[in-house]
Each structure stands twice: as structure tokens, then as C-alpha cells.
Amino acid sequence: MNTMDKPKYFGKRHRLAKPELLAPAGNLEKLKFAIHYGADAVYIGGQKYGLRSNADNFSFEEMREGVEFANKYGAKVFVATNIYAHDEDIDGIEEYLRNLENAGISAIIVADPTIIEIALRCAPKLEVHLSTQQSTINWQAVKFWKEEGLPRVVLGRETSLEEIAEIKKHVDVEIEAFIHGAMCSSFSGRCVLSNHFTDRDSNRGGCCQSCRWKYDLFEDARPQTEWVSEEEAADNRVLEQFRLGVNQKPLYEENDNPFSMGSKDLCMLEAIPDLIEVGIDSFKIEGRMKSIHYVATVVNAYRQAIDSYMADPENYVLKPEWLEDINKAANRPLNTGFFYDTPDNEDHIYEPEDKAVPYDFAGLVLDYDEATGIATIQQRNNFKPGQEIEFFGPGNTFFKQTVGQIWDEEGNELDAARHPLQKIKMKVDQPVRYFDMMRKKNVKKVKMSAAV
Amino acid sequence: MSNKPELLVTVSSMEELRRLAEAGADAFLVGEERYGMRMPGEFTREDVAEAAAYVHAQGKRIYVAVNNLMTNDVLDELPAYIAALRDAGVDGVEFGDPSxxxxxxxxxxxxxxxxxxxxxxxxxxxxxxxxxxxxxxAVLARELNMDEITGMMDKMQVEAQVQVHGMTNIYHSKRQLVQSYMEHQGRPVSGDLGLQRGLFLIEAERRDEKFPIYEDSNGTHIMSSEDICILEDLHLLMEAGVQSFKIEGILKSTAYNEAVVRAYRQAIDAYAADPDRYEFDEEWLDEVRRLQDPERELGFGFFYKEQVY
Structure with missing residues (x-):
């Protein structure tokens, strides 16, 4: 990923002095971590109208608690209400949006104009942001949505930096762009593979990720007049031939990887100066289904990069450890999407996917006793004495050590921390704080690779 | 009869337009790749003007697809393009992008x-x-079912168009996925990867379904493995008052599209003549079935499906 020879962009962020770092929060705990690790705002899903029907979405009560937590940090909470509604969905929207407004939500992210209109009419305190599901990729469309009363547009992921600069030049509105995480390889919203294969409506949260399934690519071996069904072509012989594969000319050979539409994940960490200079107002991280470890790690890296650049743009350098950290939480190869160029063969995943994350979240620091150097750690994954671990926290808090003796709360020595959420005491080499995280290398990954 | 629904078909060429006009289509949708999405063939501005004159002489209508997701560079050309369509006298344009x-x-x-x-x-x-x-x-999504469509009609303040026959797009990416895959395999493909190439995908667990795939300057398009055919239940849509029925002609021969237009023409005319005694006639579909690609099923699409999420 080389950003050296790229043109420089000088767009203006019109409303925000510093770009906002916007993080996903799949549940209340993830919200707290995202904010504690440096997100200026988080987006969540409620019980209805969002696109992650499988996530453990927020109740209004949890939203209120999340907003209260966010307020202490000066952070905001947005709610994704970005389905494309069917008539049956419309009745409850008004009440739902009023409840969001009452819960202290700052903004909703909307794709369907019907929900935009209801929000502007019934819940005026909610800002309405246009979702990436509208695939907005030109300045004239951005201007249209601004004139409809929207203060912010989330661009389609197909927009290049050059096009963003052009949009910023023409329209004075906040621009939000995805900068990290998994991507639809289609134009967002323009994919109903899920609907066809499994009757699950992708535009109402049912996406089953058929783009990451495996396909074989063929060329029709019949004369064209036959496959477009010219007269006399249609008889059962052709169907039989299809079943036998006679009509298929494979465009692959025996040991080739199958065809896939699956995209590598987006990572723009190395391009932070370009993103800031082009004037993007909000940097959005994808991943409401991702782990706490992932969210905290990714937010922490971008927080440091943004702050470091804003403090001194002239002397900014990317620290290699930010990228190393991101790679510890990533489960897919990374790329720069459409920001510099249209993705090509290097930007898709054809090999079998190794879903294991290189590092696991092993424990959460609850407390630290300065006098004894003993930390209380809540177990999140098995660990035991002798293992190499790392502690990290917001900012550049980071150190490695080996697990020494460990005890349970009653002071009984343990040979391993086996029980989820069990409180474990252990001696740490450096001071730690509540919310710091302990991670360890994922041994499962080695086994999986060996099995392949 | 003014209350008859319109029978619209997409066409790939002037020649096909003439034959489908003859077969009984009332309206035609044409366009070019730079501005319109997934058209069966290219109609330049001059072609549009010629086609407009031809169909208007027969009291028929022509619409132009300007429903691409536009990029900044296309915006500069749009005013001249729309002006040309206006001067050609087209009866309307389809849009998706607010620009x-x-x-x-x-x-x-x-x-x-x-x-x-x-x-x-x-x-x-x-x-x-x-x-x-x-x-x-409004052209309604093909993923709506019969109850949803008929239930919507009372609430619509604009006309509704429903696709009643042909294939549908199920995935659109701006990426060049076929080309990328072939390059990944180290076997760059020669020639064009467009509609005429006959490329298709087969999913690992669904060996008897072919999904056509092609590339053009708008990216990669994947199409459904079945063709919608709602003729048997067309009366339900006519009763509900749907104003326009669309036949998608993409990736089909003119002979096939002719047979389809004739079949729907008969049904619409029969219903208009006497709605109370209207009955679907199995024979209307004989020619369509005879010409149907045997590797593709005729089905009801999403008309009788219940989707979950």
C-alpha cells in the first residue's frame, strides 16, 4: 500500500475541526470499550429496522445507559435504521424513532426516504444521516440529500478520494466514509443473492453472505443461438446435456481456487493523512458483529494516528505498531478499497478463508493494587501460567510478560484460568488500569492451518 | 381501451423493436450503457430518435433508462443527454440516482x-x-410478493410497473470480478466479457442452477437462474390495477421475446374484453415453453415467497 506518489487533497471539513472517529458497537459492553478506547461516536442497532438482525441489538433501556456512558466522554450514539422498508414495516417506525429521540440518541443512519421523512417530521431532535445503502457516489446526489434536510451523507464505498474531493468542492455537508472493516463487494443494497438462495432479505438485515460462498465459472459451450433459445433449440436432449455438464466449458482447471465475489477487508490506516486532507468529516469503522478485542484494538490504532497527525501534520509518521496491532485483531487480508483505484485480482479472497484471529482477548483488567502490583483480571479466554501475554490500553499503553502464578478471588492458586468471567489475581510487570485488556496468541490458528 | 395496462418490453435493437411492436407491445424501454443499467443492447441518441418516431407513428411509447448510479464525470454530460432525449420526443426516462x-x-x-x-x-x-x-x-422491486404488490396499489399515488417475465439482476458490483478471477488464476481471458459471452456461475451446493454473469463498464452483473413467468396469475395484478407490465428481454432471442409479448398481449386483451369471464388459457404459453432455454426454469420469482430476515 503506497501512498507516496498520490496527489494531495485539500478538501475542507466544514463542520468538524477534527474528523470524527465512528465505531461500531454490537452491544452495550462493546459500546463502552469503543468509547473508552477513543471513538468520538458509536453506531448501534436497535430491536428493529437495522441491517444486523443476528446481532444482540440494543433495547431502549440499554440505549439510555449507553448514551449516559457516552456523555461522560463527550461521545455520541447513533442508531442504524437503514433497512429498505416494505409496507408492513412502516406502521411502527414513528413510535420507534420517538423512542430513540427520548433515549438521547444523536443521529439515525437511514437509507429509505420514507424513514427520512418520518424522522424529520416526528423526531426533530434526531439528526438524519444518509446510509451507505443509498450508494451515493456523486456530488449532485449529495446535494439533493442535503437539500432534503440531511446534515450528513455516508458515501458509497465505490467513491475514490478524487471523487470525494470533487464532492467536497461542490457541497457543504458532512461526509462520512467507511475506512476500515468488511465490505459488500456489490454496491451496498444492490445485492439480493441472499434473498435468492435462502429467502432471507438482505435489505432488511437477513444477509447470509452468499458473496463469500464458492462458485464455479463456466462459459456456455452451446452455440449462442441455442442458449438464447432460438427455434428448434429446446428439447430435452439439451437439458440432459446440461445435467451431464456437456454444455459447460469450465473457465478453471482442476486445482484452481473457485470463483468468489468476496472482498478483502478495508484498512485505510496508512492513508490517514489523505483521508484528513480530503476533508472527510467522519471516519467509520465497520463491524457491529466483531469482538470487543477487535473494536478496542482498531479504534485505538486509528485514534492514535488521527491525534498524531492533527497535532503535527508536518512531522507525522505512521507508527508500525499501530498496523501490527490491527493485524492482531484482523481475520481477513486488508486493502484500500476504491479510494485509490478500482479493486483488482489482488483485492479479492479466493483462497479458503482462515477465520481465526491471530490474538485472543484473554482477560479484562478490573482493578490494580499499586502496593502489591497485583491485578484483578476477568477471564475472557483460557490462559495459564507460563503463557506469553500482552497488556494494552487506550493510547500507547502496551507491554508483554509471561503469566506467573494465578489465584482465584479466595486466594486459591490455579493451574489455569478456565472459567468465563472468573476473577483472577495475578502479578503484572507494569501498572494497569480498569478497561486495559490482556491478549494472547491464538493457538487454535496453528491447529487449523495444520488441518488444511 | 384506456384502462388496459401497458405492456412494456426492453429491446436490444431497432429490428427487435419492430418485431415486438408487431407482436403487440405497447411500450419499449431502451438505453445505453453509459447512462442506463443492464440494457439488452445499445441505443445511441440517434437510434432513440429513430425509434421514437417509429413507435409514435403507431401510437406506442418509448422510455429511456437513465438509471445508472452516476459518477461525477457523467454528471457533466447528463444535461446534453437529457436534452437529446427531450428533442427525440421520448415519453419518459427511468431514474434511480437523484442527480x-x-x-x-x-x-x-x-x-x-x-x-x-x-x-x-x-x-x-x-x-x-x-x-x-x-x-x-415507480418500478417495483422484483423481490416483493403478490400480497405486497396488490396491497400496495390502493396506497400508490404514482403508477406501478411490475416485471412479469424474464430474468432479474440479483447482484451488481462496480468491480470487474470475472476479469479479476481470471487474472488471479493466471489465465487472462481474451475477448469481451459482456452479454454475448455466455458466462455463468454455478454455486457449489446448487449444481442445477445457472446464474448468468457478465461485465460491462458499470461493473459486474449476476442474473437470476430462473425466468419469472407470472402469466398464469396475471389477472391478480390486473385486478389490483397495476398500470404497466414489464417483460425483460435481456439475454433472450427476439423469437423468444416475440412469443412472450404475444402471450401477455392475449391475456391482457382477454381480461380487458371481459374481466368477469376471464380465464387463463394454457395454450398462450405453448410457444414460450417451446422456446424456453431448457436449462432455465420458468417460475413465479418472489410472487409466492415469504422472506425472512
Whole structure:
């Protein structure tokens, strides 16, 4: 990923002095971590109208608690209400949006104009942001949505930096762009593979990720007049031939990887100066289904990069450890999407996917006793004495050590921390704080690779 | 009869347009790749003008697809394109991207606008929203079912168009996925990867379904493995008052599209003549079935499906 020879962009962020770092929060705990690790705002899903029907979405009560937590940090909470509604969905929207407004939500992210209109009419305190599901990729469309009363547009992921600069030049509105995480390889919203294969409506949260399934690519071996069904072509012989594969000319050979539409994940960490200079107002991280470890790690890296650049743009350098950290939480190869160029063969995943994350979240620091150097750690994954671990926290808090003796709360020595959420005491080499995280290398990954 | 629904078909060439006009189509949708999405063939501005003159002489209508997701560089050309369509006398343009609205208001304020956002045109309230922005018709998503469509009709303040026959797009990416895959395999492909190439995908668990795939300057398009055919239940849509029925002619021969147009023409005329005694006649479909690609099923699409999420 080389950003050296790229043109420089000088767009203006019109409303925000510093770009906002916007993080996903799949549940209340993830919200707290995202904010504690440096997100200026988080987006969540409620019980209805969002696109992650499988996530453990927020109740209004949890939203209120999340907003209260966010307020202490000066952070905001947005709610994704970005389905494309069917008539049956419309009745409850008004009440739902009023409840969001009452819960202290700052903004909703909307794709369907019907929900935009209801929000502007019934819940005026909610800002309405246009979702990436509208695939907005030109300045004239951005201007249209601004004139409809929207203060912010989330661009389609197909927009290049050059096009963003052009949009910023023409329209004075906040621009939000995805900068990290998994991507639809289609134009967002323009994919109903899920609907066809499994009757699950992708535009109402049912996406089953058929783009990451495996396909074989063929060329029709019949004369064209036959496959477009010219007269006399249609008889059962052709169907039989299809079943036998006679009509298929494979465009692959025996040991080739199958065809896939699956995209590598987006990572723009190395391009932070370009993103800031082009004037993007909000940097959005994808991943409401991702782990706490992932969210905290990714937010922490971008927080440091943004702050470091804003403090001194002239002397900014990317620290290699930010990228190393991101790679510890990533489960897919990374790329720069459409920001510099249209993705090509290097930007898709054809090999079998190794879903294991290189590092696991092993424990959460609850407390630290300065006098004894003993930390209380809540177990999140098995660990035991002798293992190499790392502690990290917001900012550049980071150190490695080996697990020494460990005890349970009653002071009984343990040979391993086996029980989820069990409180474990252990001696740490450096001071730690509540919310710091302990991670360890994922041994499962080695086994999986060996099995392949 | 003025209350008859319109029978619209997409066409790939002037020659096909003439034959389908002869077969009984009332309206035609044409366009070119730079501005319109997934057209069966290219109609330049000159072709559009010629086609408009031809169909108007027969009292028929022509619409032009301007429903691409536009990029900044296309915006500069749009006013001239819309002006050319206005001068050609077309009866309306289809749009999906709001940028087209602004240009039409400016250059051709009298032009009829049809909102066609394909899979995202899913409710009557949003159709009416675009109606308030100037649209006179909404092209409904193919993923809606019969109950949803018939239930919407009372609430629609704009006309509704429903695709009743042919294949549908199920995935659109701006990426060049076929080319990327072939390069990944170290076997760059020769020649064009467009509609005429006959490329298709087979999913690992569904060996008897072919999904056509092709590339053009708008990216990669994957199409359904079945063809919608709602003729048997067309009366339900006619009863509900759907104003326009669309036949998608993409990736089909003219002979096939002719047979389809004739079949729907018979059904629409029979219903209009006597709705109370209307009965579907199995024979209307004989020729369609005879010409149907045996590797593709004729089905009801999403008309009788219940989707979950």
C-alpha cells in the first residue's frame, strides 16, 4: 500500500475541526470499550429496522445507559435504521424513532426516504444521516440529500478520494466514509443473492453472505443461438446435456481456487493523512458483529494516528505498531478499497478463508493494587501460567510478560484460568488500569492451518 | 381501451423493436450503457430518435433508462443527454440516482420520470416520496410478493410497473470480478466479457442452477437462474390495477421475446374484453415453453415467497 506518489487533497471539513472517529458497537459492553478506547461516536442497532438482525441489538433501556456512558466522554450514539422498508414495516417506525429521540440518541443512519421523512417530521431532535445503502457516489446526489434536510451523507464505498474531493468542492455537508472493516463487494443494497438462495432479505438485515460462498465459472459451450433459445433449440436432449455438464466449458482447471465475489477487508490506516486532507468529516469503522478485542484494538490504532497527525501534520509518521496491532485483531487480508483505484485480482479472497484471529482477548483488567502490583483480571479466554501475554490500553499503553502464578478471588492458586468471567489475581510487570485488556496468541490458528 | 395496462418490453435493437411492436407491445424501454443499467443492447441518441418516431407513428411509447448510479464525470454530460432525449420526443426516462432529477427539472421539466431503483423500490410510501419529487411511476422491486404488490396499489399515488417475465439482476458490483478471477488464476481471458459471452456461475451446493454473469463498464452483473413467468396469475395484478407490465428481454432471442409479448398481449386483451369471464388459457404459453432455454426454469420469482430476515 503506497501512498507516496498520490496527489494531495485539500478538501475542507466544514463542520468538524477534527474528523470524527465512528465505531461500531454490537452491544452495550462493546459500546463502552469503543468509547473508552477513543471513538468520538458509536453506531448501534436497535430491536428493529437495522441491517444486523443476528446481532444482540440494543433495547431502549440499554440505549439510555449507553448514551449516559457516552456523555461522560463527550461521545455520541447513533442508531442504524437503514433497512429498505416494505409496507408492513412502516406502521411502527414513528413510535420507534420517538423512542430513540427520548433515549438521547444523536443521529439515525437511514437509507429509505420514507424513514427520512418520518424522522424529520416526528423526531426533530434526531439528526438524519444518509446510509451507505443509498450508494451515493456523486456530488449532485449529495446535494439533493442535503437539500432534503440531511446534515450528513455516508458515501458509497465505490467513491475514490478524487471523487470525494470533487464532492467536497461542490457541497457543504458532512461526509462520512467507511475506512476500515468488511465490505459488500456489490454496491451496498444492490445485492439480493441472499434473498435468492435462502429467502432471507438482505435489505432488511437477513444477509447470509452468499458473496463469500464458492462458485464455479463456466462459459456456455452451446452455440449462442441455442442458449438464447432460438427455434428448434429446446428439447430435452439439451437439458440432459446440461445435467451431464456437456454444455459447460469450465473457465478453471482442476486445482484452481473457485470463483468468489468476496472482498478483502478495508484498512485505510496508512492513508490517514489523505483521508484528513480530503476533508472527510467522519471516519467509520465497520463491524457491529466483531469482538470487543477487535473494536478496542482498531479504534485505538486509528485514534492514535488521527491525534498524531492533527497535532503535527508536518512531522507525522505512521507508527508500525499501530498496523501490527490491527493485524492482531484482523481475520481477513486488508486493502484500500476504491479510494485509490478500482479493486483488482489482488483485492479479492479466493483462497479458503482462515477465520481465526491471530490474538485472543484473554482477560479484562478490573482493578490494580499499586502496593502489591497485583491485578484483578476477568477471564475472557483460557490462559495459564507460563503463557506469553500482552497488556494494552487506550493510547500507547502496551507491554508483554509471561503469566506467573494465578489465584482465584479466595486466594486459591490455579493451574489455569478456565472459567468465563472468573476473577483472577495475578502479578503484572507494569501498572494497569480498569478497561486495559490482556491478549494472547491464538493457538487454535496453528491447529487449523495444520488441518488444511 | 384506456384502462388496459401497458405492456412494456426492453429491446436490444431497432429490428427487435419492430418485431415486438408487431407482436403487440405497447411500450419499449431502451438505453445505453453509459447512462442506463443492464440494457439488452445499445441505443445511441440517434437510434432513440429513430425509434421514437417509429413507435409514435403507431401510437406506442418509448422510455429511456437513465438509471445508472452516476459518477461525477457523467454528471457533466447528463444535461446534453437529457436534452437529446427531450428533442427525440421520448415519453419518459427511468431514474434511480437523484442527480438525474435535478438535471431533468432543469433541462426537460415536462419529461415524465419513472423511478426505478430495482431491488430497493420496496414500499408504496417511498414510491410516493419520489412521486412528490416529480416521478409519475415507480418500478417495483422484483423481490416483493403478490400480497405486497396488490396491497400496495390502493396506497400508490404514482403508477406501478411490475416485471412479469424474464430474468432479474440479483447482484451488481462496480468491480470487474470475472476479469479479476481470471487474472488471479493466471489465465487472462481474451475477448469481451459482456452479454454475448455466455458466462455463468454455478454455486457449489446448487449444481442445477445457472446464474448468468457478465461485465460491462458499470461493473459486474449476476442474473437470476430462473425466468419469472407470472402469466398464469396475471389477472391478480390486473385486478389490483397495476398500470404497466414489464417483460425483460435481456439475454433472450427476439423469437423468444416475440412469443412472450404475444402471450401477455392475449391475456391482457382477454381480461380487458371481459374481466368477469376471464380465464387463463394454457395454450398462450405453448410457444414460450417451446422456446424456453431448457436449462432455465420458468417460475413465479418472489410472487409466492415469504422472506425472512
Amino acid at each position: 438525474v432529477l435535478a438535471v431533468v427539472r432543469e433541462v426537460a421539466p415536462e419529461m415524465a420520470l419513472h423511478w426505478n431503483a430495482e431491488m430497493t423500490s420496496t414500499n408504496s410510501s417511498t414510491a410516493n416520496y419520489w412521486g412528490r419529487k416529480g416521478a409519475t411511476r
